[in-house]
Structures are given as structure tokens and as C-alpha cells.
Amino acid sequence: MTDKSIDKGRILLAPTGWSTELWIDELAKAAPDRAVTLEPEGETDPSIHYAVVWKQRKGLLSKLPNLKVIFSLGAGVDHVFSDTSLPDVPIVRVVSPDLTTRMSEYVVWQVLDHHRLGPHYRAQQADRIWLEDKDQAAAADITVGIMGLGELGSDAAAKLQVMGFKVSGWSRTQKQVEGVACHAGPEGLDAFLASADIFVVLLPLTPDTSEILNRDVFSKMTKRGPLGAPVLINAGRGGLQNETDILSALDEGLLSAVSLDVFQQEPLPPESLFWAHPKVTLTPHAAASSVASSLIVPIVRQMDAYERGEPLVNLVDRKTGY
Numbered sequence: 001m002t003d004k005s006i007d008k009g010r011i012l013l014a015p016t017g018w019s020t021e022l023w024i025d026e027l028a029k030a031a032p033d034r035a036v037t038l039e040p041e042g043e044t045d046p047s048i049h050y051a052v053v054w055k056q057r058k059g060l061l062s063k064l065p066n067l068k069v070i071f072s073l074g075a076g077v078d079h080v081f082s083d084t085s086l087p088d089v090p091i092v093r094v095v096s097p098d099l100t101t102r103m104s105e106y107v108v109w110q111v112l113d114h115h116r117l118g119p120h121y122r123a124q125q126a127d128r129i130w131l132e133d134k135d136q137a138a139a140a141d142i143t144v145g146i147m148g149l150g151e152l153g154s155d156a157a158a159k160l161q162v163m164g165f166k167v168s169g170w171s172r173t174q175k176q177v178e179g180v181a182c183h184a185g186p187e188g189l190d191a192f193l194a195s196a197d198i199f200v201v202l203l204p205l206t207p208d209t210s211e212i213l214n215r216d217v218f219s220k221m222t223k224r225g226p227l228g229a230p231v232l233i234n235a236g237r238g239g240l241q242n243e244t245d246i247l248s249a250l251d252e253g254l255l256s257a258v259s260l261d262v263f264q265q266e267p268l269p270p271e272s273l274f275w276a277h278p279k280v281t282l283t284p285h286a287a288a289s290s291v292a293s294s295l296i297v298p299i300v301r302q303m304d305a306y307e308r309g310e311p312l313v314n315l316v317d318r319k320t321g322y
């Protein structure tokens, strides 16, 4: 450790389940004057000033006396809060054009796939069946309802409108988003659910949103649109969905199809019924990956700014949990 890094304090890096070498390399490039460690020297290691984490081990941060800021390596911070012994220091989350672009690509890809009957044509191809004529709605006849009009939801809304879709949205507080019919709060939920044909979920997982995607909500989604029953696309968090309710809603026709990027248990266990369900498209929590080369430099810039006495940005509100 150099004298300089003692002055600046060490960075504790915990990218659980990801390539540690990759994140260390990016930190070494972005902050050559800062020391990085993967383990504190004891639970009260005073040399650590910053923690950069994805799904950190429970208790890892609780007793570090000089910890100043926790940086989440994801946009969502439920993984940080799942440790109930967190110290009371600011938590910064990822807001990045790279992540936002990747998520909007995923959303547009999935919406178009359902809109253009991708699952139907793939099933026909598997059975070597040439097209039986099937109606294709115009994008302008489809409304995509976005649950969560934050950084990701509002960008997806703009890109879906470019494709010609109508867009409605739902958030905790009332929003004004260009071209989007905005609903808010529990009192706005029923009107929102009646407003769309394809539902895209980009909510954070908090005590208020846990298992919000349940039978009651599916039964309030409109069944009158061009797709018949609604389509659900969840790229938020698995904890938002009641998975038993999704399976029964698919089987009973309350939902016509789902695209799921996130699951209650990840990796999805081999015995899960989702793997082989004909109405399920799944991806392995890959809608918008955190890319080290684009996320580390802004994190290190925030450390530098913080040490100059400037305010942190993209702070998480502990009261709302996101």
C-alpha cells in the first residue's frame, strides 16, 4: 500500500458472482492511486473508506468504522439492503447511459417479438408448418404500459414511441413524460392496468413492490386489446413476481405470454416450470448487464468529487428503498 492510498483509504470490492479480476483491472486503471482489497483486515478494518458491491456478504460492511460511501454495482439496490446490518452511510447506485441503452434494447426487442408474433412463428418453425394467416396488429393499435417511469422506464418509453407504440406508465409519484399517459400510486393502478396490452416492468424491489405482479393485478389487466390477453415483460426483479400466479395466469389465459429476465431464485433451478413453458421467453438476468469498463470510471469520479466536498449523485433514498 502506498502512502497516498493510506491517505485516500482503501476500496473494498465485492462483486459476488462476477469476474473479480475484471473489476479489479478496471479499478486499477481508473484509480491507480487507490488501493483495492477483496477482504477487510478484520471486521473493523479502519483503512476502508469505500465499498463497491454487488450482493455483498451479509455483515461485511456493518462494523467498518471509516466507511464513507457504498457504491452499488447495479441500478437496483435490493441486493445491498438484503443485508439488514448496513451501516448508516450514503448509498450510490448505477445510472449510466450504457446500462440504460442496453435495457431499452431489451425492452424494444421483447415488445417487438410479442407484437410481431415471434413465439407463434418459432413454434410453427419447430413443427415445419408454413404460415397459417394470422392477423398482425399495427404498432399504433398497441399500448405498452411501463411499470416504473424512472431512468430506465422513461428511456424505454421514448424508444417504444419511435417504433409507433402508444405508451402508458405507472410510478410512485406523478410524472410527466413526453407522449406517455402517466398514472401514479396505488390509486392510479387500476386505470393503468386497464390502459395497456403489453406490460413492461422496470420497478425496483422494495417492501411496497414485493410480489406486486400477482393474480389480482393480472385479473385487472385489460383483455380487450388486439393481442387478446395481456403480455407481461419483467426485467425489474424476480421478487416483484408471484411465480405461482404467473404460471396459473398463463394456463388460464389471464396472460397470453411472458418474457422474464429475473426470477425469485437465480440461477433459475433446472426443475423450474418456466424453462419449458410454451408461453414463456426467458433470459438469465441479462437484460442490461453492468459493464465494468463503463461503470468504474464514474464511480471513481464520485469518490474524487466526494473528497473535494462535492455532493454525491444518484443517491439511494433509504426511506423508499430505491
Ligand code: NDP
Pocket: 074, 075, 076, 077, 099, 103, 147, 148, 149, 150, 151, 152, 153, 170, 171, 172, 173, 174, 175, 185, 202, 203, 204, 205, 206, 208, 209, 235, 236, 237, 261, 262, 285, 286, 287, 288, 289, 322
Ligand atoms: P429508478 O429508481 O430510476 O426508477 C424506479 C421507478 O419505479 C420510478 O418511476 C419510481 O417512481 C417507480 N416506483 C418505485 N416504487 C414504486 C411503487 N411502490 N409504486 C409505483 N412505482 C414505483 O430505477 P431504474 O429505472 O434505474 O431501475 C429500475 C429497476 O430495474 C432497478 O431497481 C432494478 O431492479 C432493475 N434493473 C434490472 C436490470 C436487469 O438486467 N434485469 C438492470 C438494471 C436495473 P417515482 O418516479 O415516483 O420515484
Ligand code: OXD
Pocket: 073, 074, 075, 076, 077, 094, 288, 289, 290
Ligand atoms: C441492476 C441489475 O440492478 O443488473 O443493475 O440487475
